[in-house]
Amino acid sequence: MGRLLFTGGTVVTAEGSYRADVLVEDEKVVSVGVDLPAEGAEEVDARGRLVMPGFIDGHTHMDMPFGGTVTADDWASGTAAALAGGTTTIVDFALQDVEGTLGGAVEEWGRKAEGKALIDYGFHVAITNLTGEIKAEIPSLKDRGVSSVKIFMAYKGTPLYTADEDLFEAMQIAREAGILVMVHAENGDVIAKLQQQALERGDFAPRFHALTRPEEVEAEATNRAIQLAEVAGCPLLVVHVSCAAALEEIHRAHELGQTVYAETCPQYLAFSYDDLCREGFEGAKYVCSPPLRDSWNREPLWRGLQIGDLQIFGSDHCSFNYRGQKELGRDDFTKIPNGLPGVEERAMVLWTLGVREGKIDERTFVAVLSTNQAKIHGMYPRKGTLAPGADADIVLWDPDLEITATVENRHGNVDYTPYQGMTFRGGPAAVYVRGRLAYRDGEILAEHGSGRYVERAFVPPSVGVLA
Numbered sequence: 001m002g003r004l005l006f007t008g009g010t011v012v013t014a015e016g017s018y019r020a021d022v023l024v025e026d027e028k029v030v031s032v033g034v035d036l037p038a039e040g041a042e043e044v045d046a047r048g049r050l051v052m053p054g055f056i057d058g059h060t061h062m063d064m065p066f067g068g069t070v071t072a073d074d075w076a077s078g079t080a081a082a083l084a085g086g087t088t089t090i091v092d093f094a095l096q097d098v099e100g101t102l103g104g105a106v107e108e109w110g111r112k113a114e115g116k117a118l119i120d121y122g123f124h125v126a127i128t129n130l131t132g133e134i135k136a137e138i139p140s141l142k143d144r145g146v147s148s149v150k151i152f153m154a155y156k157g158t159p160l161y162t163a164d165e166d167l168f169e170a171m172q173i174a175r176e177a178g179i180l181v182m183v184h185a186e187n188g189d190v191i192a193k194l195q196q197q198a199l200e201r202g203d204f205a206p207r208f209h210a211l212t213r214p215e216e217v218e219a220e221a222t223n224r225a226i227q228l229a230e231v232a233g234c235p236l237l238v239v240h241v242s243c244a245a246a247l248e249e250i251h252r253a254h255e256l257g258q259t260v261y262a263e264t265c266p267q268y269l270a271f272s273y274d275d276l277c278r279e280g281f282e283g284a285k286y287v288c289s290p291p292l293r294d295s296w297n298r299e300p301l302w303r304g305l306q307i308g309d310l311q312i313f314g315s316d317h318c319s320f321n322y323r324g325q326k327e328l329g330r331d332d333f334t335k336i337p338n339g340l341p342g343v344e345e346r347a348m349v350l351w352t353l354g355v356r357e358g359k360i361d362e363r364t365f366v367a368v369l370s371t372n373q374a375k376i377h378g379m380y381p382r383k384g385t386l387a388p389g390a391d392a393d394i395v396l397w398d399p400d401l402e403i404t405a406t407v408e409n410r411h412g413n414v415d416y417t418p419y420q421g422m423t424f425r426g427g428p429a430a431v432y433v434r435g436r437l438a439y440r441d442g443e444i445l446a447e448h449g450s451g452r453y454v455e456r457a458f459v460p461p462s463v464g465v466l467a
Protein backbone atom coordinates (compact mmCIF):
# COMPACT_ATOMS: atom_id res chain seq x y z
CA MET A 1 0.00 0.00 0.00
CA GLY A 2 2.98 2.28 0.68
CA ARG A 3 2.77 5.93 1.63
CA LEU A 4 0.32 8.59 0.49
CA LEU A 5 0.60 12.32 1.01
CA PHE A 6 -2.58 14.37 0.60
CA THR A 7 -1.41 17.85 -0.28
CA GLY A 8 -2.97 21.28 -0.64
CA GLY A 9 -6.37 20.48 0.89
CA THR A 10 -8.24 21.95 3.83
CA VAL A 11 -8.46 19.50 6.70
CA VAL A 12 -11.85 19.65 8.43
CA THR A 13 -12.30 17.92 11.76
CA ALA A 14 -14.78 18.30 14.61
CA GLU A 15 -12.31 20.77 16.16
CA GLY A 16 -11.89 23.09 13.19
CA SER A 17 -10.67 23.68 9.62
CA TYR A 18 -7.10 24.45 8.57
CA ARG A 19 -4.78 24.08 5.60
CA ALA A 20 -2.65 20.97 6.12
CA ASP A 21 -1.19 17.92 4.41
CA VAL A 22 -1.99 14.41 5.61
CA LEU A 23 0.58 11.62 5.47
CA VAL A 24 -0.68 8.04 5.43
CA GLU A 25 1.29 4.83 5.74
CA ASP A 26 0.18 1.21 6.04
CA GLU A 27 -3.51 1.93 6.63
CA LYS A 28 -2.88 4.60 9.28
CA VAL A 29 -2.58 8.36 9.45
CA VAL A 30 1.04 9.14 10.30
CA SER A 31 0.99 12.92 10.52
CA VAL A 32 -1.05 16.01 9.77
CA GLY A 33 0.80 19.27 9.24
CA VAL A 34 1.73 22.15 7.00
CA ASP A 35 4.02 21.42 4.03
CA LEU A 36 4.92 17.87 5.04
CA PRO A 37 7.88 16.52 3.05
CA ALA A 38 6.92 13.88 0.48
CA GLU A 39 9.91 11.63 1.23
CA GLY A 40 8.94 9.05 -1.35
CA ALA A 41 5.20 9.15 -0.67
CA GLU A 42 2.80 9.17 -3.60
CA GLU A 43 1.18 12.61 -3.71
CA VAL A 44 -2.59 13.02 -3.88
CA ASP A 45 -3.64 16.48 -5.03
CA ALA A 46 -6.32 17.63 -2.59
CA ARG A 47 -6.47 21.26 -3.75
CA GLY A 48 -10.03 22.55 -3.70
CA ARG A 49 -11.11 19.63 -1.52
CA LEU A 50 -12.05 19.37 2.13
CA VAL A 51 -10.12 16.51 3.71
CA MET A 52 -12.33 14.84 6.31
CA PRO A 53 -12.29 11.67 8.41
CA GLY A 54 -14.35 8.92 6.75
CA PHE A 55 -18.00 9.12 7.67
CA ILE A 56 -19.48 6.55 10.04
CA ASP A 57 -23.10 5.51 9.83
CA GLY A 58 -24.19 3.98 13.11
CA HIS A 59 -27.64 3.06 11.83
CA THR A 60 -28.12 0.72 8.88
CA HIS A 61 -30.18 -2.37 8.15
CA MET A 62 -28.54 -4.54 5.48
CA ASP A 63 -30.02 -7.88 4.46
CA MET A 64 -32.48 -7.77 7.35
CA PRO A 65 -35.82 -9.59 7.56
CA PHE A 66 -38.48 -7.03 8.48
CA GLY A 67 -42.19 -6.50 7.90
CA GLY A 68 -42.65 -9.90 6.21
CA THR A 69 -39.85 -9.36 3.69
CA VAL A 70 -36.09 -8.72 3.58
CA THR A 71 -34.40 -5.35 2.98
CA ALA A 72 -33.49 -4.73 -0.65
CA ASP A 73 -29.82 -3.97 -0.01
CA ASP A 74 -27.45 -6.70 1.03
CA TRP A 75 -23.88 -6.12 2.18
CA ALA A 76 -22.60 -5.74 -1.38
CA SER A 77 -25.07 -3.16 -2.69
CA GLY A 78 -25.62 -1.48 0.68
CA THR A 79 -21.93 -0.85 1.31
CA ALA A 80 -21.49 0.35 -2.29
CA ALA A 81 -24.17 2.95 -1.64
CA ALA A 82 -22.51 3.87 1.65
CA LEU A 83 -19.12 4.31 0.00
CA ALA A 84 -20.57 6.51 -2.74
CA GLY A 85 -21.81 8.77 0.05
CA GLY A 86 -18.43 9.03 1.77
CA THR A 87 -19.15 6.44 4.46
CA THR A 88 -16.21 4.22 5.37
CA THR A 89 -17.71 2.39 8.38
CA ILE A 90 -21.22 1.28 9.21
CA VAL A 91 -22.66 -0.21 12.36
CA ASP A 92 -25.50 -2.45 11.28
CA PHE A 93 -28.27 -4.05 13.31
CA ALA A 94 -27.81 -7.80 13.71
CA LEU A 95 -31.37 -8.96 14.32
CA GLN A 96 -31.79 -11.61 16.97
CA ASP A 97 -33.72 -14.62 15.68
CA VAL A 98 -36.80 -14.99 17.90
CA GLU A 99 -35.66 -18.48 18.87
CA GLY A 100 -31.98 -17.58 18.81
CA THR A 101 -29.33 -15.97 20.96
CA LEU A 102 -27.62 -12.58 20.74
CA GLY A 103 -24.34 -14.28 19.92
CA GLY A 104 -26.11 -16.21 17.17
CA ALA A 105 -27.26 -12.91 15.63
CA VAL A 106 -23.70 -11.55 15.63
CA GLU A 107 -22.44 -14.71 13.95
CA GLU A 108 -25.20 -14.67 11.35
CA TRP A 109 -24.50 -11.01 10.52
CA GLY A 110 -20.80 -11.81 10.23
CA ARG A 111 -21.65 -14.42 7.59
CA LYS A 112 -23.85 -11.94 5.71
CA ALA A 113 -21.10 -9.30 5.60
CA GLU A 114 -18.18 -11.58 4.87
CA GLY A 115 -16.96 -11.51 1.28
CA LYS A 116 -19.34 -8.65 0.45
CA ALA A 117 -18.53 -5.61 2.57
CA LEU A 118 -16.63 -2.87 0.76
CA ILE A 119 -16.12 -0.82 3.94
CA ASP A 120 -15.45 -1.50 7.61
CA TYR A 121 -18.33 -2.50 9.84
CA GLY A 122 -19.52 -3.35 13.30
CA PHE A 123 -22.79 -4.68 14.70
CA HIS A 124 -25.35 -3.66 17.28
CA VAL A 125 -27.77 -6.40 18.28
CA ALA A 126 -31.47 -5.63 17.79
CA ILE A 127 -33.30 -7.60 20.45
CA THR A 128 -36.48 -9.45 19.50
CA ASN A 129 -37.07 -11.73 22.45
CA LEU A 130 -35.85 -10.44 25.78
CA THR A 131 -36.15 -13.58 27.93
CA GLY A 132 -34.26 -14.10 31.17
CA GLU A 133 -31.59 -16.07 29.31
CA ILE A 134 -31.16 -13.35 26.73
CA LYS A 135 -30.85 -10.67 29.43
CA ALA A 136 -28.11 -12.73 31.04
CA GLU A 137 -26.34 -12.96 27.70
CA ILE A 138 -26.08 -9.19 27.21
CA PRO A 139 -22.71 -8.75 29.02
CA SER A 140 -21.04 -11.39 26.85
CA LEU A 141 -21.55 -9.22 23.75
CA LYS A 142 -18.48 -7.27 24.80
CA ASP A 143 -16.35 -10.36 24.13
CA ARG A 144 -17.58 -10.22 20.54
CA GLY A 145 -16.69 -6.56 20.11
CA VAL A 146 -20.34 -5.51 20.28
CA SER A 147 -20.94 -2.48 22.51
CA SER A 148 -24.64 -1.74 21.98
CA VAL A 149 -28.12 -3.24 21.86
CA LYS A 150 -31.31 -1.78 20.42
CA ILE A 151 -34.62 -2.28 22.17
CA PHE A 152 -37.95 -1.50 20.53
CA MET A 153 -40.75 0.19 22.46
CA ALA A 154 -42.78 0.14 19.20
CA TYR A 155 -43.97 -2.52 16.75
CA LYS A 156 -46.51 -4.11 19.12
CA GLY A 157 -47.77 -7.42 17.76
CA THR A 158 -44.31 -8.29 16.42
CA PRO A 159 -41.46 -9.95 18.31
CA LEU A 160 -39.56 -6.64 18.30
CA TYR A 161 -41.87 -5.00 20.84
CA THR A 162 -40.47 -4.94 24.38
CA ALA A 163 -42.43 -4.12 27.53
CA ASP A 164 -41.12 -1.56 30.03
CA GLU A 165 -40.19 -4.07 32.74
CA ASP A 166 -37.92 -5.92 30.32
CA LEU A 167 -36.49 -2.71 28.88
CA PHE A 168 -35.74 -1.50 32.40
CA GLU A 169 -34.05 -4.74 33.47
CA ALA A 170 -31.97 -4.74 30.30
CA MET A 171 -30.90 -1.17 31.13
CA GLN A 172 -29.74 -2.27 34.58
CA ILE A 173 -27.76 -5.17 33.10
CA ALA A 174 -26.31 -2.99 30.36
CA ARG A 175 -25.18 -0.39 32.88
CA GLU A 176 -23.24 -3.01 34.82
CA ALA A 177 -21.81 -4.49 31.65
CA GLY A 178 -20.83 -1.22 29.95
CA ILE A 179 -23.14 -1.77 26.99
CA LEU A 180 -25.01 1.11 25.37
CA VAL A 181 -28.81 0.79 25.23
CA MET A 182 -30.39 2.28 22.11
CA VAL A 183 -34.15 2.71 21.98
CA HIS A 184 -36.75 2.97 19.28
CA ALA A 185 -38.99 5.32 21.23
CA GLU A 186 -42.64 5.16 20.18
CA ASN A 187 -45.52 3.97 22.35
CA GLY A 188 -46.33 0.61 20.74
CA ASP A 189 -49.58 0.07 22.67
CA VAL A 190 -51.13 3.36 21.63
CA ILE A 191 -50.01 2.96 18.01
CA ALA A 192 -51.59 -0.52 17.86
CA LYS A 193 -54.89 0.91 19.14
CA LEU A 194 -54.84 3.85 16.72
CA GLN A 195 -54.02 1.53 13.82
CA GLN A 196 -56.87 -0.81 14.70
CA GLN A 197 -59.30 2.13 14.86
CA ALA A 198 -58.05 3.51 11.53
CA LEU A 199 -58.49 0.17 9.77
CA GLU A 200 -62.00 -0.21 11.26
CA ARG A 201 -62.87 3.22 9.79
CA GLY A 202 -61.56 2.12 6.38
CA ASP A 203 -58.51 4.41 6.46
CA PHE A 204 -56.03 2.32 4.49
CA ALA A 205 -53.85 4.86 2.65
CA PRO A 206 -50.11 5.40 3.40
CA ARG A 207 -50.66 8.75 5.15
CA PHE A 208 -52.50 6.96 7.97
CA HIS A 209 -49.12 5.51 8.88
CA ALA A 210 -48.21 8.95 10.22
CA LEU A 211 -51.65 9.79 11.57
CA THR A 212 -51.61 6.68 13.77
CA ARG A 213 -48.13 7.54 15.12
CA PRO A 214 -48.54 11.14 16.31
CA GLU A 215 -45.67 13.16 17.69
CA GLU A 216 -46.94 12.83 21.29
CA VAL A 217 -46.59 9.06 21.03
CA GLU A 218 -42.90 9.48 20.19
CA ALA A 219 -42.37 12.21 22.78
CA GLU A 220 -44.04 10.15 25.53
CA ALA A 221 -41.91 7.07 24.80
CA THR A 222 -38.78 9.23 24.58
CA ASN A 223 -39.51 10.70 27.99
CA ARG A 224 -40.31 7.26 29.41
CA ALA A 225 -37.05 5.79 28.12
CA ILE A 226 -35.14 8.75 29.55
CA GLN A 227 -36.77 8.35 32.97
CA LEU A 228 -36.22 4.59 33.02
CA ALA A 229 -32.56 5.10 32.07
CA GLU A 230 -32.22 7.63 34.90
CA VAL A 231 -33.59 5.12 37.42
CA ALA A 232 -31.39 2.37 36.00
CA GLY A 233 -28.42 4.75 35.99
CA CYS A 234 -27.46 3.94 32.43
CA PRO A 235 -26.56 6.07 29.41
CA LEU A 236 -29.15 6.00 26.63
CA LEU A 237 -29.17 6.56 22.88
CA VAL A 238 -32.50 7.60 21.38
CA VAL A 239 -32.31 6.79 17.68
CA HIS A 240 -34.18 8.32 14.73
CA VAL A 241 -35.63 11.36 16.53
CA SER A 242 -38.21 12.79 14.13
CA CYS A 243 -39.89 15.75 15.80
CA ALA A 244 -39.60 18.78 18.05
CA ALA A 245 -41.69 17.24 20.82
CA ALA A 246 -39.30 14.29 21.28
CA LEU A 247 -36.31 16.61 21.01
CA GLU A 248 -37.68 18.76 23.83
CA GLU A 249 -37.62 15.71 26.14
CA ILE A 250 -33.97 15.15 25.22
CA HIS A 251 -33.12 18.80 25.73
CA ARG A 252 -34.66 18.70 29.20
CA ALA A 253 -32.62 15.61 30.08
CA HIS A 254 -29.47 17.47 29.03
CA GLU A 255 -30.40 20.42 31.21
CA LEU A 256 -30.61 17.98 34.10
CA GLY A 257 -27.19 16.58 33.24
CA GLN A 258 -28.35 13.17 32.08
CA THR A 259 -26.27 11.15 29.62
CA VAL A 260 -28.73 10.87 26.76
CA TYR A 261 -27.39 10.67 23.23
CA ALA A 262 -29.70 11.28 20.31
CA GLU A 263 -29.72 10.72 16.57
CA THR A 264 -31.72 12.19 13.76
CA CYS A 265 -31.75 11.07 10.13
CA PRO A 266 -31.82 12.64 6.64
CA GLN A 267 -35.43 11.75 5.93
CA TYR A 268 -36.65 13.99 8.75
CA LEU A 269 -34.83 16.98 7.24
CA ALA A 270 -35.44 16.32 3.55
CA PHE A 271 -39.07 15.16 3.57
CA SER A 272 -42.31 15.77 5.42
CA TYR A 273 -45.82 14.44 6.00
CA ASP A 274 -46.76 15.93 2.60
CA ASP A 275 -44.68 13.21 0.93
CA LEU A 276 -46.85 10.55 2.55
CA CYS A 277 -49.84 12.25 0.92
CA ARG A 278 -48.48 11.89 -2.64
CA GLU A 279 -50.92 10.71 -5.24
CA GLY A 280 -52.04 7.11 -5.48
CA PHE A 281 -49.80 4.73 -3.57
CA GLU A 282 -46.65 6.89 -3.99
CA GLY A 283 -46.75 7.82 -0.30
CA ALA A 284 -45.66 4.24 0.50
CA LYS A 285 -42.16 5.21 -0.68
CA TYR A 286 -41.96 7.52 2.35
CA VAL A 287 -43.20 5.15 5.05
CA CYS A 288 -40.72 4.85 7.89
CA SER A 289 -40.94 4.86 11.68
CA PRO A 290 -41.12 7.22 13.41
CA PRO A 291 -43.00 8.76 10.50
CA LEU A 292 -42.30 11.90 8.50
CA ARG A 293 -43.64 14.98 10.28
CA ASP A 294 -45.05 18.37 9.37
CA SER A 295 -42.24 20.41 7.88
CA TRP A 296 -42.05 22.94 10.75
CA ASN A 297 -40.31 20.22 12.80
CA ARG A 298 -37.21 20.50 10.62
CA GLU A 299 -36.04 23.81 12.06
CA PRO A 300 -35.86 22.54 15.67
CA LEU A 301 -34.05 19.42 14.43
CA TRP A 302 -31.42 21.57 12.67
CA ARG A 303 -31.03 23.59 15.86
CA GLY A 304 -30.69 20.36 17.85
CA LEU A 305 -27.81 19.29 15.60
CA GLN A 306 -26.08 22.65 15.85
CA ILE A 307 -26.32 23.00 19.64
CA GLY A 308 -25.53 19.35 20.37
CA ASP A 309 -28.83 17.97 21.65
CA LEU A 310 -28.62 15.67 18.62
CA GLN A 311 -25.04 14.42 18.49
CA ILE A 312 -25.26 12.00 15.60
CA PHE A 313 -26.80 11.86 12.14
CA GLY A 314 -27.44 8.27 11.02
CA SER A 315 -29.20 7.15 7.88
CA ASP A 316 -31.52 4.43 9.25
CA HIS A 317 -30.97 2.95 5.80
CA CYS A 318 -33.69 0.28 5.60
CA SER A 319 -34.45 -0.10 1.91
CA PHE A 320 -37.38 -1.85 0.29
CA ASN A 321 -38.34 -1.92 -3.37
CA TYR A 322 -41.57 -0.23 -4.37
CA ARG A 323 -42.55 -3.17 -6.56
CA GLY A 324 -43.31 -6.27 -4.55
CA GLN A 325 -42.23 -4.88 -1.16
CA LYS A 326 -43.81 -1.47 -0.40
CA GLU A 327 -46.73 -2.84 -2.47
CA LEU A 328 -47.41 -5.43 0.24
CA GLY A 329 -49.38 -2.66 1.94
CA ARG A 330 -51.38 -1.44 -1.05
CA ASP A 331 -54.67 -2.20 0.71
CA ASP A 332 -53.50 -1.69 4.29
CA PHE A 333 -50.88 0.85 5.38
CA THR A 334 -49.90 -1.33 8.37
CA LYS A 335 -48.46 -3.88 5.93
CA ILE A 336 -46.12 -1.42 4.16
CA PRO A 337 -42.56 -2.38 5.19
CA ASN A 338 -41.15 0.51 7.23
CA GLY A 339 -37.98 2.17 6.07
CA LEU A 340 -36.22 4.38 3.54
CA PRO A 341 -32.89 4.17 1.75
CA GLY A 342 -30.48 6.97 2.71
CA VAL A 343 -27.00 5.60 3.34
CA GLU A 344 -25.75 7.16 0.07
CA GLU A 345 -27.50 10.50 0.49
CA ARG A 346 -26.86 11.10 4.21
CA ALA A 347 -23.84 13.42 3.99
CA MET A 348 -25.05 15.14 0.81
CA VAL A 349 -28.39 15.99 2.43
CA LEU A 350 -26.57 17.37 5.46
CA TRP A 351 -24.21 19.48 3.36
CA THR A 352 -26.80 20.72 0.86
CA LEU A 353 -29.59 21.56 3.29
CA GLY A 354 -27.45 22.18 6.36
CA VAL A 355 -24.00 23.61 5.70
CA ARG A 356 -24.87 25.43 2.48
CA GLU A 357 -27.98 26.92 4.07
CA GLY A 358 -26.03 28.07 7.13
CA LYS A 359 -27.97 25.85 9.55
CA ILE A 360 -24.88 23.97 10.74
CA ASP A 361 -21.16 24.59 10.33
CA GLU A 362 -18.46 22.36 8.81
CA ARG A 363 -17.22 21.21 12.19
CA THR A 364 -20.68 20.03 13.21
CA PHE A 365 -20.97 18.30 9.84
CA VAL A 366 -17.88 16.20 10.64
CA ALA A 367 -18.87 15.73 14.28
CA VAL A 368 -22.34 14.29 13.63
CA LEU A 369 -21.25 12.20 10.63
CA SER A 370 -17.98 10.88 11.99
CA THR A 371 -16.37 11.95 15.26
CA ASN A 372 -19.36 11.70 17.58
CA GLN A 373 -20.40 8.48 15.84
CA ALA A 374 -16.97 7.00 16.63
CA LYS A 375 -17.15 8.16 20.25
CA ILE A 376 -20.71 7.01 20.98
CA HIS A 377 -20.32 3.77 19.05
CA GLY A 378 -17.03 2.85 20.71
CA MET A 379 -14.51 3.25 17.89
CA TYR A 380 -12.69 6.46 18.83
CA PRO A 381 -9.87 7.38 18.16
CA ARG A 382 -9.25 4.51 15.74
CA LYS A 383 -12.09 5.95 13.64
CA GLY A 384 -13.70 9.38 13.47
CA THR A 385 -10.62 11.58 13.38
CA LEU A 386 -7.60 12.50 11.29
CA ALA A 387 -4.83 12.17 13.83
CA PRO A 388 -1.64 10.10 14.00
CA GLY A 389 -2.53 6.47 14.66
CA ALA A 390 -6.10 6.68 13.34
CA ASP A 391 -7.23 4.46 10.47
CA ALA A 392 -6.63 6.32 7.21
CA ASP A 393 -10.32 6.53 6.34
CA ILE A 394 -10.45 9.75 4.35
CA VAL A 395 -13.07 11.62 2.35
CA LEU A 396 -11.99 14.21 -0.20
CA TRP A 397 -15.11 16.34 -0.20
CA ASP A 398 -15.87 18.56 -3.16
CA PRO A 399 -18.04 21.39 -1.81
CA ASP A 400 -19.19 22.28 -5.31
CA LEU A 401 -19.96 18.83 -6.72
CA GLU A 402 -23.48 18.68 -8.16
CA ILE A 403 -25.43 15.44 -8.34
CA THR A 404 -29.12 15.11 -9.17
CA ALA A 405 -30.47 11.87 -7.73
CA THR A 406 -32.03 9.33 -10.07
CA VAL A 407 -32.64 5.62 -9.62
CA GLU A 408 -29.96 4.97 -12.26
CA ASN A 409 -27.18 6.91 -10.54
CA ARG A 410 -27.80 5.36 -7.10
CA HIS A 411 -25.33 2.66 -6.04
CA GLY A 412 -27.78 0.61 -4.00
CA ASN A 413 -30.25 -2.02 -5.10
CA VAL A 414 -33.59 -0.23 -4.78
CA ASP A 415 -36.09 0.31 -7.62
CA TYR A 416 -36.87 3.89 -6.57
CA THR A 417 -35.23 6.71 -4.71
CA PRO A 418 -37.18 9.02 -2.42
CA TYR A 419 -34.63 11.69 -3.45
CA GLN A 420 -35.62 11.47 -7.15
CA GLY A 421 -34.82 14.79 -8.86
CA MET A 422 -33.24 16.39 -5.81
CA THR A 423 -29.96 18.15 -6.59
CA PHE A 424 -27.19 17.80 -4.03
CA ARG A 425 -24.52 20.49 -3.98
CA GLY A 426 -21.42 19.08 -2.32
CA GLY A 427 -20.34 15.44 -2.29
CA PRO A 428 -17.42 13.03 -2.07
CA ALA A 429 -14.94 13.23 -4.96
CA ALA A 430 -12.82 10.38 -3.61
CA VAL A 431 -12.96 8.07 -0.60
CA TYR A 432 -10.13 6.08 0.99
CA VAL A 433 -10.68 3.14 3.34
CA ARG A 434 -7.62 2.44 5.51
CA GLY A 435 -5.43 4.22 2.97
CA ARG A 436 -6.81 2.41 -0.07
CA LEU A 437 -8.67 4.33 -2.78
CA ALA A 438 -12.16 2.85 -2.62
CA TYR A 439 -14.32 5.33 -4.57
CA ARG A 440 -13.66 8.09 -7.09
CA ASP A 441 -15.96 10.18 -9.27
CA GLY A 442 -18.97 7.90 -9.11
CA GLU A 443 -17.00 4.68 -9.47
CA ILE A 444 -16.64 1.99 -6.80
CA LEU A 445 -13.04 0.77 -6.73
CA ALA A 446 -12.97 -1.30 -3.52
CA GLU A 447 -13.16 -5.07 -3.64
CA HIS A 448 -15.98 -7.02 -2.08
CA GLY A 449 -14.80 -8.48 1.19
CA SER A 450 -12.18 -5.76 1.73
CA GLY A 451 -14.24 -4.27 4.58
CA ARG A 452 -13.13 -5.42 8.04
CA TYR A 453 -15.03 -6.12 11.22
CA VAL A 454 -14.37 -3.44 13.86
CA GLU A 455 -14.46 -4.51 17.49
CA ARG A 456 -16.08 -1.78 19.56
CA ALA A 457 -15.97 -0.90 23.27
CA PHE A 458 -18.32 1.62 24.87
CA VAL A 459 -16.59 4.29 26.95
CA PRO A 460 -19.47 6.73 27.61
CA PRO A 461 -18.52 10.24 26.53
CA SER A 462 -20.35 12.89 28.52
CA VAL A 463 -22.74 14.83 26.31
CA GLY A 464 -20.86 18.06 27.01
CA VAL A 465 -17.57 16.80 25.55
CA LEU A 466 -19.12 15.78 22.26
CA ALA A 467 -18.54 18.36 19.56
Ligand SMILES: NC(=O)NCCC(=O)O
Pocket: 061, 184, 240, 287, 288, 289, 290, 316, 318, 338, 339, 340
Ligand atom coordinates in the same frame (compact mmCIF):
# COMPACT_ATOMS: atom_id res chain seq x y z
N1 LIG B 1 -37.08 3.06 10.74
C1 LIG B 1 -37.75 2.28 9.96
O1 LIG B 1 -38.78 2.66 9.47
N2 LIG B 1 -37.30 1.05 9.69
C2 LIG B 1 -36.13 0.45 10.22
C3 LIG B 1 -36.35 -0.20 11.53
C4 LIG B 1 -36.19 0.76 12.65
O2 LIG B 1 -35.14 1.40 12.76
O3 LIG B 1 -37.11 0.90 13.43
Ligand SMILES: [Zn+2]
Pocket: 184, 239, 240, 289
Ligand atom coordinates in the same frame (compact mmCIF):
# COMPACT_ATOMS: atom_id res chain seq x y z
ZN1 LIG C 1 -36.24 1.88 15.03
Ligand SMILES: [Zn+2]
Pocket: 059, 060, 061, 316, 317, 318
Ligand atom coordinates in the same frame (compact mmCIF):
# COMPACT_ATOMS: atom_id res chain seq x y z
ZN1 LIG D 1 -33.46 1.62 12.01
